[in-house]
Amino acid sequence: MQLQDIKHLAVLARLDISDTEAEGLLGDLKEIIAYIDQVTRVTVSGTEVDVPEHRNVAREDTVTNPGGQYTEIIMEDVPEKQDGYVKVNKIL
């Protein structure tokens, strides 16, 4: 792992980090990866994961609440809004 890898991961994760911090994180991640790397040296007999006891749960695709029921309370938390819309930067 190198400094450019940290910077690439930060772009993927949308994290603005300074060069100084990137260097610090490189050291941290190297140390952590050296620790977790032990999993690559174990052999596991099974090749696939058993199906766990949890199952996908899907409800009927029906309307569960009247439109607008939660709009007001949810919009109260929105930092930037205009005319009932959430405001973001131009995408295109």
Add this chain to the structure above:
Amino acid sequence: MTTHIDLKNLTIEKAHEALKSGEYSVQELCDAYLAVIAEKNPDINAYLEIFDDIKAQAEAAQKRFADGTATMLTGIPMAIKDNLLIKGKKVTAGSKILEGYIATYSGAAIEKIQKENPVFLGRTNMDEFAMGSSTQTSAFGVTRNPLDRERVPGGSSGGSAAAVSMLGALVALGSETCGSLRQPASYNGLVGFKPTYGSVSRSGLIAMGNSLDQIGPLTKTVGEAEILAKALETYDTLDATTVSFDNRVPKEKKQTKKIAVPKDVMSGEGIDKEVYDAFIKSLEAFKKIGYEVEEVDFKYIKYSLAVYYIVMPAEVSTNLERLDGVRYGHQVKADNLFDFYSKTRGTGFGREARRRILLGTYVLSHGYYDAYYRKAIMLRNEITKELDAMFEKFDFLVTPPAPTLPFKLGEKMTDPVAMYLSDVFSAPANLSGCPAIAMPTGFTNTGLPTSIQLTAPRWRDNELFSIGKELERVLQ
């Protein structure tokens, strides 16, 4: 006039009786805790906020006693970890990125508890997004251990644990992804309980690692942990990983009256001497109540922590994607959307969160997925099978909750792996979904609490309470 209430020895059961007989009112009980909070919280920082509606909550509870509909949790003053949503209240998960956010709904477990009209005193400090073992990664300052203020209270539910141990709440709710209830319990001389995965709804719990997270109690006694654990049990369509009550059936097995201690623990390697000595001594308690202690050599369980530090960051990096500054919380304006996201997230998340997001992004990325994430999932499966097989011959797995005593503030902050090792005995229960309890065994010569941890097979949570109560009797 202030009523004298012996908060140190107060339990849910005793408070319930006293409230029922009218020995004191709910408000008087709350006032007793608020007086402690006023005195101690400025230094200890267990609470981030004391709620402004305590009086109304106390009145509602008092009414239940007046009309005879009070139940065990009615009027019980509780501290709530800052990652549990209560409708209309601030909740930050200890992070600047959620500063100003007001919960738009209450989680299912909180809602269920609220039906009994307890009193939620306030929200408690925690490691940012529950990432940490010392409550030092909170964006809102460290929490000090009330038993020794130069030391950490453990984490991530450190604020909840400190609230109870400083006698600033009768009990507390917290959550854990890997020992975040059990380890702070052990650092504060308390009981911390993690239920079987799937028994408590995670709706309204700010997610860290979905496949590992569970809500649970922090209390002074095992009996109280049991009361709260039962009250928290929820089957919820908003959390598809909750298991319906009919299906909460443990695998059949005969009681063996035997407990297993991992060989690596018995060897004492990587464990502080005081922790080890106290642990060996506490094994005598099991013998007193008729259990045989046996050393067991595991093949895969020793990889639990490494597996956890792959699975968890992977889930963290996915979960924290939603925190983008668009819909709530902290926001930094920029010229374009990319910079808006990056600057919001770069300034909103603290260092530990940033570290884990990057680590998670790495283990999930092309070229490393097979080596790390997929391998970790396969090992997680083996660990679960290994525990299941062990439980055919043993009733409980027993270890210390953590390898060290409460450490000094500032310690381990520059060495992430040393900090992560605090979770080494916690990981197997979270990876396998098994229930586990940490309970106090006494104090060291220097006055720091010692503790023991028991893990049971999935859906045998009750057995932890019954053996826990037996152990309490012989340990006293």
